[in-house]
Amino acid sequence: MAAVLRRGFRLVSFGSSQLLCGGCKHGRTSSLSICSTSSRNSSSSSSSSSSHVKVDLDGSTGIAVVKFQSSPVNSMSLDFLTELCISLEKLELDRSCRGVILTSALPKIFSAGLDITEMYGKNPEHYAEFWKSVQEIWLKVYGYSKIAIAAINGSSPAGGCLVSMACDYRIMADDPRYRIGLNEAQLGIVAPFWFKDTMVNTVGFRTTELSLQFGLMYSPSDALKIGLVDQVVPEENVLSTATETITKWLAIPDHAREISKSMMRKPMVDRLLASRESDIKNFVNFITKDSIQKSLGFYMNSLKQRKA
């Protein structure tokens, strides 16, 4: 595992094409992976669980279900992002896995997005490390060589929406209370170019323009209308629909699907890879501004007051 983690992003030759293959390089992996438990049975199915992520791989189908289990709202902390990245990396390297379904083990929430407490009241070094892990999860999911389907069984703002959009296909529960979208503007922060580009590639330019400026959050039916999700189904059917859907994708020869995916996504992945350091600097400069810290503090308080 350590060898896997030490490796950076690389390109793997595949016939005449090069596929993207990510590496999770947080340098803070050992304590997290030690906490995980795993088991493997005779049909090469396996389960593993760490504090934020649970993985069940069915060796007979090649489908892995990756469940977020970070109470109360699956907010993406540094630890959460690290564990998720490691889990996805392991599955990417596991020949018995051909596709993953990302979903939540918690009721009503897919993910509350990036953990705001990681971006508030901390020092610049922490912000840089956190942002690097955000970049890594996007690079991992967007450039994933295997099939990735989001089974969105709850609300999915901002970073939750980004991870969903980075998958190949999105199925959302039809509960009208759930919302999905890039709402950063409502927090007084700005989605960076690779969030924006991921959305443009999903729903088109004009819809993204409106969504980002207003920080719009969509109900499942509206998300379906604009193409932010591909299917809306009753909540109890989200996982089974995701499994049926991934089975259809599995009927396509892996190499043809992988090369097609890479052809579509590699330019965007390369753009972030080429500007990671400047993107981190931009983030740190932005997030350390007094006015931005004030906005985030105000937003956190409003979340707490809404509850009271």
Ligand SMILES: CCCCC/C=C\CCCC/C=C/C(=O)SCCNC(=O)CCNC(=O)[C@H](O)C(C)(C)COP(=O)(O)OP(=O)(O)OC[C@H]1O[C@@H](n2cnc3c(N)ncnc32)[C@H](O)[C@@H]1OP(=O)(O)O
């Ligand atoms: C031009 C250059 C640009 C450079 C880059 C600059 C900027 C960077 C952009 C950064 C991109 C950011 C992406 C993000 O993902 S920001 C996070 C956005 N997320 C949200 O706005 C979601 C906020 N949460 C909610 O709306 C709700 O909590 C909910 C997810 C719908 C769930 O509602 P409910 O079940 O009613 O739970 P509560 O609201 O009661 O929440 C329970 C506790 O969890 C805390 N919480 C909620 N969300 C977060 C979060 N994202 N991070 C941290 N903590 C969160 C909430 O405060 C409650 O805590 P408490 O129990 O202590 O009160």
